[in-house]
Amino acid sequence: MTLPRIAVDAMGGDEGVQVMIDGAALARRRHDRFNFLLVGDQPRIEAALVAHPNLRAASEILHAEDVVSGEEKPTQALRRAKTTSMGLAIEAVKRGDAGAAVSAGNTGALMAMAKMALRTMPGIDRPALAALLPTLGDNDLVMLDLGANTDCDARNLVQFAIMGAAYSRIVTGLESPRVRLLNIGTEEMKGTGALREAAAELKAADKSLALSFDGFTEADKISRGDVDVVVTDGFSGNIALKAVEGAARFVADLLKRSFASSLRSKVGFLISRPATELLKHHLDPNNHNGAVFLGLNGVVVKSHGSxxxxxxxxxxxxxxxxxxxxxxxxxxxxxxxxxxxxxxxxARARAAAAAEAGQ
Known part of the structure; x- marks a missing residue:
């Protein structure tokens, strides 16, 4: 089955056009049902396509005169949505010329453009950025929000949980993903009022949804494998994500330094190489790349800039x-x-209304 075209912002990312085209070509070799709309500077895209005739045959190029820089403020980028590769890729989704858009560019600009062009789904107040993280369990973990919304209320968190569970069912195949709210403790009285309200909402709605709400979890337990969806505000989520990524790099660098410290260590590395290669694969962020803006009237995916x-x-x-x-x-x-x-x-508003009705 041929899928709708995927619009690729070919100009986004730290490495530029060549890596984006090489990546799209690799995806096309693995799945020949993929078709693309490659958006960006046409001469540079065509030059990169010379080495990938299979991708060239499955792609159309949409020329864009401008590029959103990594340092650009979202408000500035919005003014140039009609001329930048990022803005035109999202506009293609809005028009129906593509089924989804992928960009490795400025996250804030991508969020702003996507929200402005595609709008949020009915019943969703704010879109959330969700990504997959490796765990010790059988499946990857879905975590959201990772930076789209720094301040969230209980209603936002409940909506994030519903969207995250739907995403988890797609990527893990689980019928009822285990959902938890990120908190400073697992006890019911811990955390902010918004967290406690959201927990009450999810407990009340648990039986109506294809998810299993298990209360709270702490940051040091999110990768243990006993939860499938972790929900938090974008401020805490972004900090937690970067802490996890930093810890992974620390472990990898520490192992590299240890194995290079002596001849005995180098011999030990050769013996343990299968295990270290498995660890490297598990910790490599490229193997879990692709964060999704959930809650929009269209699919927009953020690739890591590096x-x-x-x-x-x-x-x-x-x-x-x-x-x-x-x-x-x-x-x-x-x-x-x-x-x-x-x-x-x-929950507080409903409880107050119920109390008032009972008087």
Missing amino acids: ANAAGVANAVAVTARLLEENLTERITADLAKVGAEVIRKP
């Missing part, structure tokens, strides 16, 4: 799977199950 060709290919594969599994329709169905009353009115 991703290599394999990482870009993984981001494209994530995008294609979300199209194939109808992510937006799944989220819409879950929102309908829980009902607008649960996701739009905080």
Whole structure:
């Protein structure tokens, strides 16, 4: 089955056009049903395509005169949405010329442009950035929000949980993903009022949704494998994500230094190489590349700016799977199950209304 075209912002990312084209070509070799709209400077894209005739045959080029820089403020980028490769890739999704968009460019600008062009789904107040993280369990972990919203209320967190569970079912195949809220402790009285309200909402709605709400989790336990979806605000989520990535780099660098410290260590490395290669693969962010903006009327995927060709290919594969599994329709169905009353009115407000009605 041929999927809708994927619009690729060929100019985004730290490494530029060549890596984005190499990544799209790798994805195309792995899955010949992928077709692309490559957006950016046409002469540079055509030059990069010379080495990839298979991708060239499955692609159309949309010329863009301008590029969003990594330092550009979202408000500045929005003014140039009609001329930049990022803005035109998202606009292609809005027009129906592509089914989804992938960019490795400025995250804030991508979020702003996507929200402005595609708008949020009915029943969703704010889109959230979700990504997959490795765990010790059988499946990767979905974590959101990772930076799109620094300040969230209980209603936002409940909506994030519903969207995250829908995404988890697609990427893990689980019928009822285990969902937890990130907190400073697992006891019910811990955390902010918004966290406690969101927990009450999710407990009340648990039986109506295809998820299993298990209360709170702490940051040091998110990779143990006993939870499938971790929900938090974008401020805490971004800090937690970077702490996990930093710890992974620390472990990798420490092992590298240890194995190079002596002849005995070098011999030990040769003996343990299969295990260290497995560890390297597990910790490599390119193997989990592709964060998704959930809650929009369209699929937009953010590739890490420093991703290599394999990482870009993984981001494209994530995008294609979300199209194939109808992510937006799944989220819409879950929102309908829980009902607008649960996701739009905080627990405190409902409790106050109930108390008033009982007087």
